[in-house]
Amino acid sequence: MQRSWWRIFLAAVLLLSVTVRASADDGAIIDRWYSALLVADRTELSDLLSDDVRMKLEDMGIVQTKQDFIASIDEWQSAVAGAAIRHRIEKSDNGETTVLACYDFPSNDTLMRETFTVSGGRIVASTQTAVAQDCSAY
Numbered sequence: 455m456q457r458s459w460w461r462i463f464l465a466a467v468l469l470l471s472v473t474v475r476a477s478a479d480d481g482a483i484i485d486r487w488y489s490a491l492l493v494a495d496r497t498e499l500s501d502l503l504s505d506d507v508r509m510k511l512e513d514m515g516i517v518q519t520k521q522d523f524i525a526s527i528d529e530w531q532s533a534v535a536g537a538a539i540r541h542r543i544e545k546s547d548n549g550e551t552t553v554l555a556c557y558d559f560p561s562n563d564t565l566m567r568e569t570f571t572v573s574g575g576r577i578v579a580s581t582q583t584a585v586a587q588d589c590s591a592y
Contacts, residue, residue, distance in 0.1 A: 562587075
C-alpha cells in the first residue's frame with residue numbers, strides 16, 4: 455500500500471515538473487517575442503512564429519497570417535522607434551499564456567492584454583486586446 459502511494463506521489467511530482475518546465479519555456483518564448491518586437495527583428499519574430507500562426511487583433515477586427523505580420527514590420531519599425539515595452543505574465547497554463555503589456559510610445563502609451571498559444575517552441579496563435587488608453591493600470 456505504501457509503495458503504491460509513493461509511486462502515485464512520484465508520478466504527480468514528475469507531471470508537475472514537466473508542466474512547470476513547459477511554462478518556463480513558454481515564458482522564455484514570450485520574453486524573446488517582446489525583445490524582438492521592440493527592435494522589429496524580422497528574423498527572430500519569424501523564428502518564433504509557426505508557419506500557420508493566426509494573430510488576432512481584436513480591436514481592429516484583423517486576423518494576420520505569419521506572412522501578413524512579417525510584411526507589416528516596416529510600418530511597425532517606424533512606430534516603435536524610441537518606444538519601450540513592459541510586460542508581465544498574468545497566467546500560463548497548458549500552452550496558453552496571458553500577458554499584460556504596456557506599449558510606451560514616445561507620444562502616447564497603451565495597455566494591452568495579449569494571449570499566446572505556444573506549441574513545439576513556437577507561437578501558434580496570438581490574440582491582442584486593448585485594455586486602456588494609458589498604462590496607469592500596469
